Amino acid sequence: MMAHKLSKQTGAETLAPNGRIPTHAIVIGSSIAGLAAAQTTANYMDQVTIIDRDESACKQDFRSGVPQARHAHTLMPHGQEILEQLFPGLIAELISNGAVPVNIEKEVAFFHAGSWRSPKQKDRKLSLSCSRPMLENAIYRRVSRLPNVTIMRGYRAEGLVTDASGQQVAGVRLRFGRGARARELVKEANLVIDASGRQSQAPNWLASLRFMPPEEWRINAHVGYATRIYQQPANFAASWKRLYVRPTPPDDTRGAIILPEEDGRWVVTLVGIAGDYPPTNEAGFLAFARSLPTPQIYDAIKDAHPLSDPFGFRRTENRMRRYDKLPRYLEGFLVIGDAVCALNPVYAQGMTAAITGSHVLAAVLNRYRNHLAAGNVAGLAASFQTALREGLDDLWSQSTSKDWHWPMTEVTDNAEALPVFI
Ligand SMILES: Cc1cc2nc3c(=O)[nH]c(=O)nc-3n(C[C@H](O)[C@H](O)[C@H](O)COP(=O)(O)OP(=O)(O)OC[C@H]3O[C@@H](n4cnc5c(N)ncnc54)[C@H](O)[C@@H]3O)c2cc1C
Numbered sequence: 001m002m003a004h005k006l007s008k009q010t011g012a013e014t015l016a017p018n019g020r021i022p023t024h025a026i027v028i029g030s031s032i033a034g035l036a037a038a039q040t041t042a043n044y045m046d047q048v049t050i051i052d053r054d055e056s057a058c059k060q061d062f063r064s065g066v067p068q069a070r071h072a073h074t075l076m077p078h079g080q081e082i083l084e085q086l087f088p089g090l091i092a093e094l095i096s097n098g099a100v101p102v103n104i105e106k107e108v109a110f111f112h113a114g115s116w117r118s119p120k121q122k123d124r125k126l127s128l129s130c131s132r133p134m135l136e137n138a139i140y141r142r143v144s145r146l147p148n149v150t151i152m153r154g155y156r157a158e159g160l161v162t163d164a165s166g167q168q169v170a171g172v173r174l175r176f177g178r179g180a181r182a183r184e185l186v187k188e189a190n191l192v193i194d195a196s197g198r199q200s201q202a203p204n205w206l207a208s209l210r211f212m213p214p215e216e217w218r219i220n221a222h223v224g225y226a227t228r229i230y231q232q233p234a235n236f237a238a239s240w241k242r243l244y245v246r247p248t249p250p251d252d253t254r255g256a257i258i259l260p261e262e263d264g265r266w267v268v269t270l271v272g273i274a275g276d277y278p279p280t281n282e283a284g285f286l287a288f289a290r291s292l293p294t295p296q297i298y299d300a301i302k303d304a305h306p307l308s309d310p311f312g313f314r315r316t317e318n319r320m321r322r323y324d325k326l327p328r329y330l331e332g333f334l335v336i337g338d339a340v341c342a343l344n345p346v347y348a349q350g351m352t353a354a355i356t357g358s359h360v361l362a363a364v365l366n367r368y369r370n371h372l373a374a375g376n377v378a379g380l381a382a383s384f385q386t387a388l389r390e391g392l393d394d395l396w397s398q399s400t401s402k403d404w405h406w407p408m409t410e411v412t413d414n415a416e417a418l419p420v421f422i
Contacts, residue, residue: 049150
């Protein structure tokens with residue numbers, strides 16, 4: 001891959017009100033991490049541009065850039081709290097649009113290690129249930145209304161460009177369209193935030209500019225999902241609104257989730273760990289549900305009307321890219337969300353980790369506020385990645401510690417030191 005260098009400082013054309021050159025940030029990815037990062041960054045930079053390779057915005061349907069969105073997504077109360085701070089009024093808006101409020105202590109049934117337990121959440125009793133597209137779309141609408149944010153859809157980020165010194169990011173190389181009609185361009189910026197998820201190419205981009213890519217830790221418990229949407233039966237009566245059956249190591253490899261969504265739907269996800277993947281054909285899906293250690297899931301869905309086929313997903317390993325330990329940073333280039341820390345979805349911490357990233361980002365950008373206004377980003381990348389690692393310690397430990405107990409779990413290289421960071 002070619003390394004590109006630019007000598008100009010910014011792509012913005014008109015001067016800011018006080019006569020200085022306007023500052024510009026690019027965020028790659030318009031999903032949870034990218035939208036939250038853009039909302040935060042818009043408070044500190046004159047202009048923010050969000051780039052996404054998907055042509056369509058999220059709307060109420062699924063888009064190819066976020067294939068995991070078809071599967072059950074629980075937003076943990078801590079993530080919900082940070083999201084509400086970032087987007088005041090979001091929870092009420094979602095409820096008024098059909099999201100289902102769930103009382104965590106009274107309306108969640110949780111089966112684990114052979115018995116039913118009630119989740120305890122001190123001071124946090126309300127949790128929302130809605131489809132992942134509904135959540136993302138509500139955030140998307142808010143961010144797209146910000147006067148200094150532009151969203152460019154259908155553009156794929158393909159690399160980074162640096163300034164003349166080669167030490168600082170100066171923009172992103174983009175491709176629009178496909179095949180012979182594809183167009184390449186460079187969008188300049190003082191600050192670039194990669195929020196492109198598990199498929200992030202940032203390590204390759206850094207390597208092509210002669211920066212050391214991050215060390216990578218992977219803990220793979222070989223988890224597979226199969227998910228089907230159902231219409232909740234009109235006469236269905238149970239004390240729970242959400243039902244979780246969590247697999248228990250080392251032998252009890254099967255689990256499942258039922259979450260209520262808008263429009264009276266259920267999202268039903270079957271989970272298999274240690275390579276015991278749930279089938280995606282109709283008969284196999286029901287047989288797997290029937291084989292669970294408790295009959296509640298099968299009983300709930302056996303007569304319910306399916307609204308979709310079952311969809312599978314297997315890219316679920318815990319992966320931490322140690323951007324906090326780089327020997328040298330490309331100044332002004334930050335990485336956030338699944339692009340840094342992707343977690344086994346069984347523990348439902350991924351969106352909370354992505355949102356936590358923007359919380360950390362706000363604190364770091366605030367510290368650099370005066371430097372940023374002058375387009376000076378020196379030291380920002382190292383400070384952010386270190387603070388982010390600290391902010392994600394607990395979530396990483398929670399998501400990885402149980403995975404060590406599955407016999408098939410693969411652990412790469414020096415990840416043995418987990419679950420505690422060194
Ligand atoms: C099966 C499954 C179930 C899950 N369940 C839960 C759950 O219950 N609770 C929970 O909290 N988390 C869950 N997660 C995790 C959650 O989905 C992720 O943690 C979260 O979506 C991460 O957000 P992100 O913005 O970092 O990345 P993503 O959501 O993956 O978004 C990446 C974005 O970048 C764009 N993009 C990618 N490459 C480029 C490029 N080169 N140029 C431009 N744009 C690009 C994509 O189009 C996309 O919009 C689950 C994950 C899986 C796999």
